[in-house]
Amino acid sequence: MDFNQIFKINSDEKFEALALEVFKFQYAENKVYQEFCDLIQTDVENVKTLQDIPFLPVEFFKSHNVVSGEFNPEITFLSSGTTGQQQSKHHVKNLEIYKKSFQTTFEDFYGDIQDYIIIGLLPSYLERKGSSLIYMVDDFIKTSLFSESGFYLDELDSLSEKLIEIDQRNKKILLIGVSFALLDLVETHQFQLKNTIVMETGGMKGRRKEMIRKELHEHLSKGFGVENIHSEYGMTELLSQAYSKGKSLFSCPNHMKIMIRDPEDPFHYLDKHKTGGINVIDLANIHSCSFIATQDLGKKVNTQEFEILGRFDHSDIRGCNLMVL
Secondary structure: OOOOHHHHOOHHHHHHHHHHHHHHHHHHHHHHHHHHHHHHOOOOOOOOOOOOOOOOOOOOOHHOOOOOOOOOEEEEEEOOOOOOOOOOOEEOOOHHHHHHHHHHHHHHHEEEEEEEEEEEOOOOOOOOOHHHHHHHHHHHHHHHOOOOOEEOOHHHHHHHHHHHHOOOOOOOEEEEEEEHHHHHHHHHOOOOOEEEEEEEEEOOOOOOOOOHHHHHHHHHHHHOOOOOEEEEEEOOOOOOEEOOOOOOEEEEEOOOOEEEEEEEEEEEEOOOOOOEEEEEEOOOOOOOOEEEEEEEEEEEEOOOOOEEEEEEEHHHHHOOOOOOO
16 A cells, blocks of 8 residues: 555545545454454444444554554564553554654744654653654654754753744744743743743653643743643544644644544544544544544544543543453
8 A cells, every 4th residue: 555645535435435445454463452343343344434433442562562563663662650560562564654744844834844843742752762752853853954853851951041042033933842841941040932842752650740731831831921822632543643733723634534433432433522532533543543542631622623622540441341351
């Protein structure tokens, strides 16, 4: 299958047609996905719409090798996790697909990466191996035409000075950071940034008290002196990202789609403005599984945008866990 088709989708009809083609391929080539589909008694011949496609619970990436076909991966991305916690593993056959996915998506939302000074404030990710986010941001930094681009760990004083100085030079800046580190920065320094996009990637993970996204963005917006805080929605198990340019409203690239499942019936989908579990179709996941039921809660706001509202407790995850257990 030619993966370049994935990045030429320009309509819902083309998306659905390609998704159904990917489903047939993955059912045939992905033993874990095939076994899951068979266990829930999927009538494969009658899978004719997106709503008919089974979604694999994201936990499978912790307990199984979720791969379509047999290959030696170019890289294996690992999820973050506390000591002793089982990590998700995403075996990537072709890094070119991942790079094409994140480069195309960023440029569709924000323009040419080369035009930005990229500053990564991602200490918790830099301190471990196998982060897909670090791989992406590192590629952004290498693509940027500016020597000021780079990663920062805990050098908040020097980062503050640099950020203020380059912002005043009317350069386009992307500050992409994990939530707790961005909060640390604005609690020790004050800014009035005019040319900087501040993008949070989520993640307190025991470093600070969890807070809802609205509260987080209010703190960050005030601290950085910017009107909107941008967000990136991605995960180890995906090769695509959704972005929010403010107000926590996320949009997907053309090769990715969100569906909201009923928390009480995972095979039923909800209309706009109703909260449920987020299912992701990521066609860039051609060599793993493109149809993933996440543990995130959200709702569609309109045909193009959605909100992330939180996560299920483990006790709330119902259905589709036949093989995980």
